[in-house]
Amino acid sequence: MKNKILTTISTIMLFIPWTILPLRINFQWALDYAHIMIPCYAVFMIFSGVFTILSYTKAKAQNNLMKVCLIVNSLYAVFGVAALGMIIVPKIM
Template identity: 70%
Template sequence: MKDKILTTISTIMLFIPWTILQLRTFDWALKSPVAEIMISAYAAFMIFSGIFTIISYVREKVQNNLMKICLVVNSLYAAGGIAVLGMMIFQKMM
């Protein structure tokens, strides 16, 4: 039962970052303070989902085929989130 719950959560976390595309169609989402906050929040969520999936796979031993796909994709999301936050922090420092 635990395996199915963790796999379901990781699978749902695959699709949430794509909702930013819908939000960015609004004019208010393109203005500076809102855009920065929204991108930071999505990046933080992507990092969290990557860490959650890695912990579920390694520590909780949820190692089915769907979880392997979630592990790869959410790890890439986490790396992208770290890169985006790093670029934002680097830009603020300059």
């Protein structure tokens, strides 16, 4: 039962980063607050990757859907780190 819950959570986390596209296309306020939204989405993507990796390794939720979630959420985490890096590094230098 625990494995199914972890798999469900990881699967839902696959689709949440894509919600930024309709928000930014359809709503002007999303463009105005992009400086807040993008880092929040990046942090969520990093959290999703870490959560899925820990669920797969520590909780032993190892099924085929979880393997797909592991790959995709790990890529999301890498891109989230890259996005935060592109936001933070210019402010430091």
